[in-house]
Amino acid sequence: MPHALILGGTGLIGRATVLRLLAAGWRVDVTGRNPANMPSEVTDAGGRFIQADRADADRLRVAVGDGVDLLVDCVCYTAADARLLLPLAEDARSTVLVSSKAVYVDAAGNHANSDVEPRFDGPIRESQAIMAPGDMDYRSREGYGANKVAAEHVALDSGLPISILRPSFVHGVGAAPAREWVFVKRVLDRRPTVLLARRGTGIMHPTAAANIAALIETVAHAPGARVLNVADPDAPNALDICRMIARHLEHEWEELLLDDTADPDLGRTPWDSAHPVILDTSAARRLGYRPAGDYAATVAAQIDWLVHAASTGDPAGVLPSASDPYFSRFFDYQAEDEFLARRG
Numbered sequence: 471m472p473h474a475l476i477l478g479g480t481g482l483i484g485r486a487t488v489l490r491l492l493a494a495g496w497r498v499d500v501t502g503r504n505p506a507n508m509p510s511e512v513t514d515a516g517g518r519f520i521q522a523d524r525a526d527a528d529r530l531r532v533a534v535g536d537g538v539d540l541l542v543d544c545v546c547y548t549a550a551d552a553r554l555l556l557p558l559a560e561d562a563r564s565t566v567l568v569s570s571k572a573v574y575v576d577a578a579g580n581h582a583n584s585d586v587e588p589r590f591d592g593p594i595r596e597s598q599a600i601m602a603p604g605d606m607d608y609r610s611r612e613g614y615g616a617n618k619v620a621a622e623h624v625a626l627d628s629g630l631p632i633s634i635l636r637p638s639f640v641h642g643v644g645a646a647p648a649r650e651w652v653f654v655k656r657v658l659d660r661r662p663t664v665l666l667a668r669r670g671t672g673i674m675h676p677t678a679a680a681n682i683a684a685l686i687e688t689v690a691h692a693p694g695a696r697v698l699n700v701a702d703p704d705a706p707n708a709l710d711i712c713r714m715i716a717r718h719l720e721h722e723w724e725e726l727l728l729d730d731t732a733d734p735d736l737g738r739t740p741w742d743s744a745h746p747v748i749l750d751t752s753a754a755r756r757l758g759y760r761p762a763g764d765y766a767a768t769v770a771a772q773i774d775w776l777v778h779a780a781s782t783g784d785p786a787g788v789l790p791s792a793s794d795p796y797f798s799r800f801f802d803y804q805a806e807d808e809f810l811a812r813r814g
């Protein structure tokens with residue numbers, strides 16, 4: 471029975487990956503700091519939790535034991551993290567390092583976390599320019615992508631069979647932030663109108679955790695040193711996403727598509743890019759990757775998970791609070807109502 475070890479495997483990507491591998495007959499161990507974060511469905515399916523901080527080299531060494539067929543690192547954010555991964559990867563047949571599309575820069579040097587939004591020429595290939603490596607705080611806007619690049623360099627320079635995956639906006643059960651909450655909450659609040667900035671044309675390519683899991687299983691059987699984009703087979707815009715969620719929840723609302731003359735704070739969503747951000751996934755496909763499903767098919771479980779949490783009083787605390795700094799900008803109902811009242 472092949473054996474996988476997933477570092478930081480109790481979260482969004484880990485959950486989807488463990489469930490997929492277990493269903494395919496693997497033995498799977500996951501590490502995390504807090505056993506309470508181990509999803510019960512993963513334990514029920516046969517996943518084993520090992521308490522180990524990502525920085526605890528000794529505990530991780532024990533977790534790898536005599537070696538694993540697949541090692542996945544969901545919590546590699548810096549070059550130092552990647553250096554800790556290398557001795558473990560030496561004892562793994564195939565290793566996956568989860569990076570991010572945030573590493574890409576456009577011709578002007580802008581990236582996903584720049585003040586100026588990037589403008590890519592078309593679907594982004596792995597050969598697109600990336601940020602310079604950096605070691606500033608990886609939790610900062612400039613530091614996130616730069617540190618990911620530094621981590622990627624450590625992995626690629628090692629010559630070990632480490633596949634670097636670059637997802638876009640990841641969705642799935644366990645997502646934090648669960649960006650789709652922007653529309654799900656509106657449905658639960660029975661909002662009769664949904665406002666969409668930029669006429670809902672923004673595109674930030676979604677990546678289902680289930681699709682990352684599919685690619686991880688592919689590279690488990692094809693060890694190698696490489697970089698691969700991973701994203702859903704379709705790239706819906708904000709209006710498409712709004713409609714899919716409303717349809718899934720059987721909710722009807724008036725769509726108000728705002729143009730550039732509108733107050734920029736109205737109708738904001740996480741997908742409001744000025745220019746499409748779409749990942750080219752042909753390299754993954756050439757390797758044999760077959761997506762688990764398109765956006766509508768793969769996002770359904772996450773929507774149901776959010777609705778279930780809301781309807782049961784959110785005992786696990788998975789829903790964003792009213793003061794959540796990421797979400798509060800999307801829920802200014804008072805400003806919307808004033809705008810709608812003025813409109814008549």
Ligand SMILES: NC(=O)c1ccc[n+]([C@@H]2O[C@H](COP(=O)([O-])OP(=O)(O)OC[C@H]3O[C@@H](n4cnc5c(N)ncnc54)[C@H](OP(=O)(O)O)[C@@H]3O)[C@@H](O)[C@H]2O)c1
Nearest residue numbers: 478480481482483484502503504507523524544570639640
């Ligand atoms: N979400 C996105 O849209 C997105 C987009 C692009 C790339 N990514 C990349 O995806 C990766 C995150 O994966 P994810 O979404 O599955 O994350 P996640 O949902 O936050 O899960 C990470 C898990 O790792 C555990 N963990 C955190 N810090 C740890 C540490 N120091 N030692 C051991 N375990 C630790 C956490 O449990 P404990 O707290 O109990 O330890 C948590 O359950 C990151 O590399 C990120 O850069 C995410």
